[in-house]
Amino acid sequence: MRKHLYFLFLFTLPFLGYTKEYNQVLYFPKAEVLNNSTTRIPFKLVDHLIVIEAKLLDQTGNFIIDTGSESLILNKNHFKGKMTSSQPNKQNSGVIDFIDNPLEKQLHEFIIKDLVIKNKFSDVIDLSSIEISKKMHLLGIIGYDLLKDYEIFIDMHLNQITLSQVNSKGEKFDKSVYLEKIIDSVDIKKKKHTIVLEASVNNQNLKFGLDSAAEYNQLNKKVNKEALKQFFPKRKLQLVGVSGKKIEVLAGKLYRVKLTDAIYFGPMQTILTNLNKMNIAFGTQLDGVLGYEFLRQQRTIINYKKEKLYFVKQPLYKE
Template sequence: MFVALRRQTQMMKKNIYVVLFVLLYFLFPISLKAKTNTLVHFKESLDSILDALQTKNYNDIKSLFASNAKIINFPSGQNDVIIPQLLNVLPIPSAYVLNNVEIEDDNTLIKVDYVVNKKKMTGSFVFGKDHKIIYCDIGSDDKSFSKKLSTIKAVPNGFRTNFLMDNKLIYVKAILNGKEELFLLDSGYSDMILNSDKMDKRDLNFSNSSLYGVGGKGHPVETTRINIFNWGGRIKKCDCEVKAAPLSYLNKDSIELAGIIGYDMIKNSQLTFDYSKYTLKVDFHKNSDKEISENGNLVMKIPFKLKGHLPVFPVEIDGKTYNMGLDTGATTNLMSSKYLSNLNNSLYDMGENKVKGFNGVVHLKKGKISETKIGNISFNDMNYSFNSEVSKQYNVDGVLGYEFLKKYITVVDYKSNEIRLYEGK
């Protein structure tokens, strides 16, 4: 009964506001009429925000905000991160009253006073020309709320970097112990690995760990201590031990490798690969509207499950389904050789592929597969190599790498367990 009475009271208040706005429109000068008319236009949004403050339900107001909205003094574009926290820490208002309306060009600033236990809490909203909220501030001017607001945590802003590509591998620049170095981005490895060939042997320590390459044979690794690793100002390791192994086989005339950035360094991020522009974007939260504006039309979403450190998803070849992992360091797609007999109808251009790794050169069978189907998209004539160890090593039927990543702008979102493909602009 009391709940029904409360709802009825709220509806009466809303109706009173509408009547008041209409009276103001006819009784006051033109400038105030324009403001009142504007407020009537945005009243539905303001009512929804009041409801969300009372119910703590962000989903009901999510669509009111522009994708790059700024919330108080937090970084722009983090609506999904900031607003739910803000709703949780703010007190519950019983109503709101108009404070001020200002119109400047295409933007409309509306200030309201929320009624909270006979006190007021100020809310400021800037609506853009598409009537989306581009700025929001609730409660920051009240010192009694400032301590609670300080508990809200934003995620770091992302960064964009150019990459070098050699032999279909991605090399990026990062700071290691105060010096800019080149690192291979390879999610096929679980950890960061430094190039022990560049180090003083006295700085290396014994380890019981081994690394496994394409050939399946383990190679012993050592450990070393680093002062600081800093990639893009956002991904860091400080004063810790990391693995080290001989990586000089990956060096080229223009590339002297300092190490490998593995899955552990990127597991809390999403990576956007654009091979046409040789750019890599690293983000820490999902922003669908921004992704589309930057990357063009969304072609497909591919949900995946993590097996160890590999995203794994189903792939169809010749009517059969295989569980394939994604490896950013795979120069060619790799598949277990036990499936060769299943591929007679689609495999062609057979030959031999030489792969250089920890344990020297490994000889693999190779060929092209006429159609690899993922969801409703066909990837035609991709290169594959075949190895008997891939199923044992990764517990998958194969891995996809460069051949898959290069076709579209590809977002690998480790936090959402999703790969998104975009057409590009």
């Protein structure tokens, strides 16, 4: 039986219309407050998706952390009610489908324990296909708009995310939040809400988007042939969009991916596909996407305002 993989590239256009305001808060009951500007949140992996528990509008459930999504996205199956918008042609665009006319809500406050983010907009779409496939109660997806004012440490070793509030220049208010040693860093570029980083594959320079909700990496089938020589296909899989639309893709392993001479990756599970629609969504030309397979090999810190990725030393294992 073919495995179904979800790639949650949900890039929304800028908000232009009126939405109803909700004086409700979203908070994380399992969060650990380290200080006034830093919160640590445990997560679980559902297949390869980073999932945290949160409560919103008197409901407790799962939210996916998705650096590829522009905004907070709510599952309309759990957040029903009267919502209005004066922007009739707004779309959410995905890798293999386009979702017309998502509804919108405005949250008066988004609270992570003592950290308060005010007046954020959320899109409301049908996420039932993900709920069914992943067999979980999914309330929504947390994206860039709620993450951009924090330095985000995604630690796949300890299964936790640390959010450290930063100023307009990207400097943390708490300078001593990490006990772990930062061993290297790379520059990134921010295209709207998208993290773009340059890498080489078989000595070919490529541009990748970083998306924490991509269960496998993706490589555009139209990249340079020398780069394609490092992709070794093994089987066919079905790629599933948020609307439930499916396409068949080749899956295998990608070798020789390097960010610098010191930062390189072992073989990563990757799918080969056409990224034309995704590039429309990103508003840039990407040669691929790095997701779970990237994050599981490097403990990664994202700083949007500095446009930097930092890499944290892996723990030493004793026999």
